[in-house]
Amino acid sequence: MKYIVCVTQSPDTAELPKVTVDQAESGNQGLELITNPWDEYAIEEGLRLKEKQGGSVLAITVGPAGTEGALKSAVAMGVPKGVRVWDDAFAGSDALAIGRILAAAVRKEGDYDVVLTGKTTVDGNGALVPVALASALGAALLSQVAKIVAIGDGKITVERLVEEGREKVTADLPVVIAPVKEINEPRYASFMGIRKASRAKFDVWDAAALGINAGSVGAAGAKVAWGNLSKPPAREGSVVLMEGETVEEKVTKLVDALMAEKVI
Amino acid sequence: MSVLVWIEQYKGHVPNVSWEVLGKAKEFAGALDGTLAAVVAGDNVAAVAQEAFAYGADKVYAYESAELADFRVEPYAKVVSDAAKTAGATIVLAGGTTRGRDLAAYVATLNGWGIAPDATGLSLVDGKLVARREVYTGNILADVTFHSDVQVASVRGRSFSLPEKDGGKQGELISGDAAVAEGAAKSVVEGVSEKESGEVSLTDANIVVSGGRGVKGPEGFAPIRELAAVLGAAVGASRAAVDAGWIPYDHQVGQTGKTVRPDLYIANGISGAIQHLAGMGSSKVIVAINKDPDAPIFQVANYGIVGDLFTYVPALTAELKKRG
Ligand SMILES: Cc1cc2nc3c(=O)[nH]c(=O)nc-3n(C[C@H](O)[C@H](O)[C@H](O)COP(=O)(O)OP(=O)(O)OC[C@H]3O[C@@H](n4cnc5c(N)ncnc54)[C@H](O)[C@@H]3O)c2cc1C
Ligand SMILES: Nc1ncnc2c1ncn2[C@@H]1O[C@H](COP(=O)(O)O)[C@@H](O)[C@H]1O
Numbered sequence: 001m002k003y004i005v006c007v008t009q010s011p012d013t014a015e016l017p018k019v020t021v022d023q024a025e026s027g028n029q030g031l032e033l034i035t036n037p038w039d040e041y042a043i044e045e046g047l048r049l050k051e052k053q054g055g056s057v058l059a060i061t062v063g064p065a066g067t068e069g070a071l072k073s074a075v076a077m078g079v080p081k082g083v084r085v086w087d088d089a090f091a092g093s094d095a096l097a098i099g100r101i102l103a104a105a106v107r108k109e110g111d112y113d114v115v116l117t118g119k120t121t122v123d124g125n126g127a128l129v130p131v132a133l134a135s136a137l138g139a140a141l142l143s144q145v146a147k148i149v150a151i152g153d154g155k156i157t158v159e160r161l162v163e164e165g166r167e168k169v170t171a172d173l174p175v176v177i178a179p180v181k182e183i184n185e186p187r188y189a190s191f192m193g194i195r196k197a198s199r200a201k202f203d204v205w206d207a208a209a210l211g212i213n214a215g216s217v218g219a220a221g222a223k224v225a226w227g228n229l230s231k232p233p234a235r236e237g238s239v240v241l242m243e244g245e246t247v248e249e250k251v252t253k254l255v256d257a258l259m260a261e262k263v264i
Numbered sequence: 265m266s267v268l269v270w271i272e273q274y275k276g277h278v279p280n281v282s283w284e285v286l287g288k289a290k291e292f293a294g295a296l297d298g299t300l301a302a303v304v305a306g307d308n309v310a311a312v313a314q315e316a317f318a319y320g321a322d323k324v325y326a327y328e329s330a331e332l333a334d335f336r337v338e339p340y341a342k343v344v345s346d347a348a349k350t351a352g353a354t355i356v357l358a359g360g361t362t363r364g365r366d367l368a369a370y371v372a373t374l375n376g377w378g379i380a381p382d383a384t385g386l387s388l389v390d391g392k393l394v395a396r397r398e399v400y401t402g403n404i405l406a407d408v409t410f411h412s413d414v415q416v417a418s419v420r421g422r423s424f425s426l427p428e429k430d431g432g433k434q435g436e437l438i439s440g441d442a443a444v445a446e447g448a449a450k451s452v453v454e455g456v457s458e459k460e461s462g463e464v465s466l467t468d469a470n471i472v473v474s475g476g477r478g479v480k481g482p483e484g485f486a487p488i489r490e491l492a493a494v495l496g497a498a499v500g501a502s503r504a505a506v507d508a509g510w511i512p513y514d515h516q517v518g519q520t521g522k523t524v525r526p527d528l529y530i531a532n533g534i535s536g537a538i539q540h541l542a543g544m545g546s547s548k549v550i551v552a553i554n555k556d557p558d559a560p561i562f563q564v565a566n567y568g569i570v571g572d573l574f575t576y577v578p579a580l581t582a583e584l585k586k587r588g
Contacts, residue, residue, distance in 0.1 A: 013519060016403045017538050024404045037520065096373050122401050122519065126381050131337075131369035140450035141337055143366055146513070157454070161514055162362050163465055164274055165458040171451035181520045182513040223378030228407040232398070232546070239552070239565045250569055251579045254551065255587065257567055263528040263549045264471070264495060264584070 001055035001113040001151075005046040005079065006102055006133070007070035008061055010036040010122045019123075021229045028123065035073040038118030040186035041179045043074050045148070046116050048184065053151060055113070060085060060105050062098055068202055076189030076197040083109075087207035092219025095124065099132020101217055104210035106137060114156070115139070115176045130178040140171035146182040265298035266323070268353035270344050272364055273304060273312045274335070280426055280468055281359030283319045285419045287427030288386055289357055290320045295388055296354075299323055303347035303440070305340055307333035317435040319427055324435060325351065329442035334453035335363050339445035341370035346444045348375075348414060355393050357386075360418040361467070368418035380408035380417040384546075393417065401519050401542040421467045422525050459514075464498040466515065471528045472544070474500035474517060475510075478533015478554065478573055482510040487577040488532060494584045500524065500544070502534045518543035532573045536561025553577060 011019060011031045023031055046057045059074035059082040061067060071082030085105045093101065106112055115137070120127040127143070134141035146166065147159040157170045161180055189197070207214050215221060240257065242250040258264045267289045271282045286302060293300035302321040304312045306328065313324040325347040332339060344367065348356050356371060358364035360382045372379035385396030393415040395408040408417075466472060473492040475485050485499070492499045500517040501510070517524055519542040529547035534540060536552070536559055544550070545564060552565040553573050562568050569576050 011400070013401070013539055016401050016542070019400050019403055021404065024400060024406075094378075096369075096379070099373065123399060125397070125399050125401060127365060128369045128373075128379065128381055131366055132373045135341075135370055135373045141366060141370070142451070144362055160362075162456065163279065163467070165456050167456045168454040169451045170454055175450075180513070181516075223372070223376065223412045224380065224408050224410055226397075226399075226406040226408060230405050232402065232405055235545070235550075235564050235566075237566070239562045239568045241557075241562075241568045241570060247571075247575055247579045248583070250571075251576060251583045254567055254569060254580065255583050258528065258549070258551070261528075261549050261566075 001049070001053050002109070002111060003046040003049050003055060003057045004106055004109060004112050004115045005039070005042045005057065005059050005074060006061070006115065006117040006129070007039040007043065007059050007074055008036050008063065008121060009033040009067055009069050013037060013122055016122065021231065024229055033069055035070040036118050036121050038120055038122070039070060040073070041181060041183055042116035042118050043077050043079060044184045044186040045177070045179055047078050049114060049148070049151070056080070058083065058109060060102060062086065062090065062101050064091070071202055072197040072200060073189065075200045076193040077187055078190070078193055082200065082202045083205055084202045085205045085210070087214070089207050089214035089218045092222060093217045094222040094224055095126045095128035096132040096223065097217040097221050099129045100136045101210065101212060102129065102133050103136035104212050105205060108205065108210055113173045115174065117176065117178050119144070119178050119180055127178070130176055134176035137174070137176065140175045142169065142171060142175050143178045145177050145179045265296060266301045266351045266353050267293045267296065267298060267355045268301045268303060268348050268351050268357070270358040270364065270367060271302050271304045271312060271316050272359055272361060273306055273309065276308070276311055278312060278315060279359055279361055279421070281361060281364070281419065281421040283426055284421070284424040285357045285359050286316065286319050286321060288424045289355070290427065292355060292388055296391060299351070301325065301347070301351040301353065303327070303344055305332045305343050313437055317433050318429045318431050320433070322435050323351065323438060325438050325440045327440040327442045327445070329445070331445060331449065332442060336449040336451055336453070337363070337366045337370050338450050339448040340367055341374055342445040342448050343440060343442065344371050345374055347440055350440070354414055356414060356416045358418045360420045365418045368416050372416040375414065376412065377414040377416050378410040378412040383408070383417045383419050384423045386417065386419065402545055420523070464492070464496065466498045466500055466517070466522050466524050469498035469524065469526050471495045471497035472500045472517070472524050472526045472547070473497045473530045473532070474502065474534060475505055475532050476502035476534030477504040477508070479505060479510065485511055487574065487581070491530070491577050491581045494581055502540050531561050531565070532577055534561055535559045536564060
């Protein structure tokens with residue numbers, strides 16, 4: 001079986017509150033980038049599938065030179081091979097175009113069984129790429145996957161988290177899976193893995209290699225634009241701590257305050 | 265010209281966010297001098313269609329077939345696209361639930377339309393849709409504008425208020441051609457193991473009562489649940505409590521859990537790490553109960569009690585019961 005994981009970089013989650021409008025506008029310039037945290041679950045699940053079922057795993061990222069970090073994390077965790085997909089014509093692509101570019105890369109790789117993506121990126125928060133990818137591939141979209149129950153005989157059964165509970169779904173392979181955190185506990189990179197990653201070289205596939213018509217992606221093909229960026233207003237005022245001689249006095253004051261706020 | 269809203273239903277039950285979005289869409293239909301249209305799919309949707317009229321829809325496109333009984337994104341995207349084209353919609357909206365987010369994105373990608381996912385605000389500027397979004401996990405706000413004729417957005421729950429329901433209101437019921445979805449489904453739903461009934465959904469809740477590492481164990485959630493029960497609230501948790509196995513993951517609030525924006529969020533034994541704040545920081549009123557006066561949660565809380573949650577949470581429950 002062939003597994004493909006789609007990975008990308010994002011700002012360190014601890015740094016997100018400090019991100020400025022300029023940094024967001026410039027597409028993360030000057031920010032410390034790490035592997036998008038959700039993508040680690042995808043990498044881990046790809047490795048587990050390979051370990052259990054046999055086969056190969058490939059990591060793919062779409063990004064210009066210098067964005068190999070997520071591929072390196074994948075290699076450090078044990079993925080043997082990574083590919084970077086880029087062409088200057090891809091600059092300014094929206095998420096739907098990234099999905100189509102990834103789909104072309106997956107097709108070039110050939111008979112795949114499972115493509116894994118992160119649930120979302122922590123900067124864009126779109127959760128659009130897996131949808132666009134599945135749609136472009138004509139493969140089943142399985143989002144919010146908490147567990148792979150069974151895989152084999154050309155089929156996969158998973159459990160998904162939906163509002164009402166856990167939904168059990170079966171689909172024909174190939175599929176696109178976007179897992180939630182419950183699916184696994186991503187492993188740490190091994191010492192050998194980190195050494196391997198530091199020396200890793202990645203093939204680069206461009207628009208011609210993927211047979212992508214440049215006008216359909218990039219800034220020209222984008223269907224949306226982000227603008228008018230701002231920081232959310234800070235929460236006003238400071239905390240009112242309940243004072244009192246007894247426990248009852250404090251909770252009474254709290255209930256009074258919440259009733260005055262009309263929230264209970 | 266029309267504004268189209270997908271009305272989600274599971275066994276005939278519609279999540280509030282569908283009606284919230286329909287209410288907002290009514291304003292847009294008015295401003296654009298167009299029709300407010302709704303689309304419903306399933307194997308038996310007559311009652312939901314009636315409800316859509318009651319909540320303000322002028323027209324309802326109903327797609328009924330056995331194949332549409334369970335939500336699968338591929339056939340549903342086909343019928344919503346079909347309804348959008350039949351209705352001449354320029355704006356297509358869905359509630360930002362698990363299904364709604366997938367569906368809106370799928371509809372956009374099938375048709376080459378622009379999409380704003382999980383919008384928290386919508387407005388019209390010169391007749392075009394502008395969708396406000398939280399990016400950088402709630403740390404930056406951005407306005408999405410569209411370069412496509414049809415503009416698609418999924419909308420986070422509780423971004424708009426629930427419209428008034430007028431049970432007597434009627435509209436035009438149009439039966440859609442369910443055949444457009446034939447053969448599109450790429451998966452089969454084997455079943456849903458449903459949560460206990462009576463459990464309030466986190467993303468719909470007016471009030472959320474959460475517990476963190478401070479509850480110290482699975483039993484520690486008992487007083488949290490009791491407080492939630494008297495308030496009719498949903499139960500939330502920090503990642504620390506989920507990772508410790510004290511409560512299932514679907515209760516987790518935060519960057520790698522759910523985003524909630526209730527009127528009232530009560531954080532008990534939660535320190536207030538930024539990844540937790542990412543999921544609840546836009547709650548209207550935040551209350552913190554924590555032993556540590558320096559816990560960062562007090563920097564975002566409106567009201568606080570410095571003390572042991574095992575003392576104060578039961579006392580709060582008792583006080584609320586006393587007041588009825
Ligand atoms: C990539 C990434 C994603 C993450 N995603 C999330 C997420 O989605 N959600 C999330 O919550 N976290 C998330 N985290 C984890 C986050 O950083 C914190 O570790 C976590 O929120 C801490 O949980 P806590 O507040 O319950 O525990 P702690 O930080 O240990 O705080 C426990 C608090 O309880 C108080 N306390 C203890 N005993 C009592 C008592 N008897 N009475 C009253 N107070 C008491 C203590 O004073 C302390 O303030 C993420 C982290 C990373 C790196
Ligand atoms: N540039 C990219 N290259 C490879 N994979 C990506 C890229 N952007 C997004 N993805 C994948 O799609 C997931 C969801 O991204 P998004 O739709 O941007 O929230 C991510 O977690 C990645 O797995």
